[in-house]
Amino acid sequence: MSETKTIHAAFAAHLADVLDAxxxxxxxxxGLSRTNVTVEPPRDPSHGDLATNxxxxxxxxxxxxxxxxxxxxxxxxxxxxxxxxxxxxxxxxINMRLSDAAWRGELAAIGALGADxxxxxxxxxxxxxxxxxxxxxxxxxxxGHCRGAVVGDxxxxxxxxxxxxxxREYYVNDAGGQVDVLARSVYLRYCExxxxxxxxxxAGLYPGDYLKPVGKALAEEFGAAYLGKAEEEWLALxxxxxxxxxxxxxxxxxxxxxxxxxLFSSEAELQAAGKPEAAEKWLREHDxxxxxxxxxxxGKTLExxxxxxxxxxxxxxxxxxxxRPIRKSDGKWTYFGAxxxxxxxxxxxxxxxxxxxxxxxxxTVKRIKAAVAALSExxxxxxxxxxxxxxxxxxxxxxxxxxxxxxxxxxxxIADMVEEVGKDVVRFTMLTRKPxxxxxxxxxxxxxxxxxxxxxxxxxxxxxxxxxxxxxxxEGLAPSDAHLDRLGADxxxxxxxxxxxxxxxxxxxxxxxxHRIAFFLYDLAAAFHAYWNLGNDDPSKRFILxxxxxxxxxxxxxxQQIGQVVKNGLSLLGVEAVEEL
Numbered sequence: 331m332s333e334t335k336t337i338h339a340a341f342a343a344h345l346a347d348v349l350d351a352x353x354x355x356x357x358x359x360x361g362l363s364r365t366n367v368t369v370e371p372p373r374d375p376s377h378g379d380l381a382t383n384x385x386x387x388x389x390x391x392x393x394x395x396x397x398x399x400x401x402x403x404x405x406x407x408x409x410x411x412x413x414x415x416x417x418x419x420x421x422x423x424i425n426m427r428l429s430d431a432a433w434r435g436e437l438a439a440i441g442a443l444g445a446d447x448x449x450x451x452x453x454x455x456x457x458x459x460x461x462x463x464x465x466x467x468x469x470x471x472x473x474g475h476c477r478g479a480v481v482g483d484x485x486x487x488x489x490x491x492x493x494x495x496x497x498r499e500y501y502v503n504d505a506g507g508q509v510d511v512l513a514r515s516v517y518l519r520y521c522e523x524x525x526x527x528x529x530x531x532x533a534g535l536y537p538g539d540y541l542k543p544v545g546k547a548l549a550e551e552f553g554a555a556y557l558g559k560a561e562e563e564w565l566a567l568x569x570x571x572x573x574x575x576x577x578x579x580x581x582x583x584x585x586x587x588x589x590x591x592x593l594f595s596s597e598a599e600l601q602a603a604g605k606p607e608a609a610e611k612w613l614r615e616h617d618x619x620x621x622x623x624x625x626x627x628x629g630k631t632l633e634x635x636x637x638x639x640x641x642x643x644x645x646x647x648x649x650x651x652x653x654r655p656i657r658k659s660d661g662k663w664t665y666f667g668a669x670x671x672x673x674x675x676x677x678x679x680x681x682x683x684x685x686x687x688x689x690x691x692x693x694t695v696k697r698i699k700a701a702v703a704a705l706s707e708x709x710x711x712x713x714x715x716x717x718x719x720x721x722x723x724x725x726x727x728x729x730x731x732x733x734x735x736x737x738x739x740x741x742x743x744i745a746d747m748v749e750e751v752g753k754d755v756v757r758f759t760m761l762t763r764k765p766x767x768x769x770x771x772x773x774x775x776x777x778x779x780x781x782x783x784x785x786x787x788x789x790x791x792x793x794x795x796x797x798x799x800x801x802x803x804x805e806g807l808a809p810s811d812a813h814l815d816r817l818g819a820d821x822x823x824x825x826x827x828x829x830x831x832x833x834x835x836x837x838x839x840x841x842x843x844x845h846r847i848a849f850f851l852y853d854l855a856a857a858f859h860a861y862w863n864l865g866n867d868d869p870s871k872r873f874i875l876x877x878x879x880x881x882x883x884x885x886x887x888x889x890q891q892i893g894q895v896v897k898n899g900l901s902l903l904g905v906e907a908v909e910e911l
Contacts, residue, residue, distance in 0.1 A: 336439055336447070337428075337433075338380075338833045345369055345403075349367075352406075357402055362391050363391075368383055371826070375826075380426045382424050383422075407424065407426060412435075414427045434822070440891040445898060448834075448835045448898050449832075450493050456495065458497070458681065460482055460485055461683070461685050461686065462481070462485075463500055464503065465580065467576040468509070469536060469538055469576065470579055470580070471743060471744040473725055475744070477722075477723050479587060480760040481718065482718075484903050485718070485844045486498050488835070491839075497593055497680065498592045499591060499592065505597040505601050505668065511535060512536060513565050515572075516568050517545075518535065520557075520568070523542070544571070583745055588757070601671075605672070605674070606670070609667075609705060612705065613701075614641075616708055618644050619641050623640070624653075641656050643655075656670065666694065670701050677705070677709070680713065682715070683714070684717075687719055688720060720766070721765065722768070723771050724769070725773070727774060728774045729772065753904075754905045754906055758900075764845055787855050788855045788896065791893075792900075795893040802874050802882065807879060810886070814887070820861060828854060831895050848903060851899045851900065854896065873886060
């Protein structure tokens with residue numbers, strides 16, 4: 331990455347120098363925490379270009395008055411050549427106004443940094459494991475998986491761009507009863523491929539046509555060797571082959587969305603390696619697991635409930651309403667028990683864990699976070715662990731519920747969606763609302779060419795820019811940073827907006843919220859379109875003025891860099907910045 335500094339990074343460094351100087355002078359005590367000190371645009375642009383809360387944050391630990399401290403800080407900031415004025419507001423905020431030259435310098439910085447404009451080192455190379463999708467390997471990817479897949483993938487890209495070392499992981503749930511059901515469903519299709527009349531698919535099995543090729547492949551490989559044989563003779567083999575076939579399908583479906591995981595971890599392999607037993611042993615040694623009997627479930631009478639002693643995790647110690655079993659009465663691991671061991675395994679090669687779950691798993695968040703905290707601390711390495719919950723998506727077509735897919739049997743697949751509206755539309759749309767909020771995906775609305783469609787609105791801004799650049803090139807005009815002093819207040823207002831991108835990347839990465847980038851891009855597109863529309867009413871505001879090549883070159887350079895910021899933001903979301911619509 332280039333050594334070119336963005337304006338926000340430069341002023342954070344300037345402020346650090348000022349605070350260092352005040353420490354050296356004895357005005358501030360040495361060693362005060364500056365963690366909560368910020369430099370950012372004020373909420374009201376009329377208050378200035380940048381603001382800092384440094385005096386507010388540091389006054390109390392420094393045992394001084396915040397406005398007095400603000401006066402000391404602002405006095406030194408006033409000495410900077412980029413600062414034209416400072417103002418102390420309210421109880422001690424410091425507002426700064428910067429010179430036009432400073433903003434022209436920022437525009438040049440976008441051009442110099444290119445694809446790296448917005449990239450940050452805030453992660454300092456810390457290893458983050460982001461686990462997302464992790465759908466049961468029983469069929470094609472459907473809309474229930476799509477939103478979490480996009481959120482997880484965009485978050486992974488955002489964290490990488492912010493300086494973290496990211497592992498994208500998929501947990502293959504191949505040890506539960508659902509894979510036995512899958513194997514039995516495939517066995518039916520195997521019999522069908524050999525000419526047997528299987529009739530209606532029995533309730534409880536997977537009915538989708540997607541299993542027919544799996545059954546056919548097994549019939550071609552083994553002939554009638556397993557036809558009519560007892561289940562124990564074929565179940566393990568068919569389970570292994572079926573899971574492998576489903577994972578191939580899942581990888582292909584995810585690839586349609588531009589999603590590729592670094593690591594696929596098998597629950598079956600985890601259990602075969604004795605990882606859950608090792609986790610249970612440690613938990614028992616630390617009195618976090620004990621053998622006990624759960625209370626009768628609500629609504630059950632003593633006649634139809636039999637008390638069974640089970641190994642229970644002390645989740646009530648961490649705020650849960652009851653302790654939770656890590657094994658079932660038959661000795662098999664509960665999902666929670668296996669999940670404990672899996673998270674411990676992940677923690678051994680990461681500094682931080684992030685899981686993307688469906689909102690229907692909200693009830694298990696507290697206990698798994700508590701268990702992971704206990705396990706990781708016991709290993710001498712406390713691991714921050716965050717769970718992001720993603721709400722379901724309602725599929726509509728012109729406001730009506732969308733029809734289901736024949737291929738899957740009973741749901742709309744990701745492949746269906748991508749084939750109809752395209753990867754970029756699906757990905758961007760999934761990030762146009764906070765993941766914890768319900769959302770509608772209307773096949774008609776997401777391809778509308780209107781301001782109400784964020785995907786189109788952002789892409790249209792980039793396409794408009796490139797159309798202008800092509801038109802200028804045809805007239806022998808090109809972007810140039812040689813005369814940026816020709817840019818006025820309207821143009822610099824657009825630069826000020828674009829200049830928030832690096833700060834937005836860091837804020838979104840810190841909050842683990844990639845949708846903030848989508849929101850920012852929509853607002854940047856709106857600012858660009860508003861500037862563009864000035865030229866409709868006032869021809870002197872147009873990008874291309876053939877009689878003024880210096881001003882035209884500067885405006886084209888401005889447009890080119892706004893396009894660069896849009897492209898950088900879209901790349902974090904896994905969306906291509908199209909140059910023509």
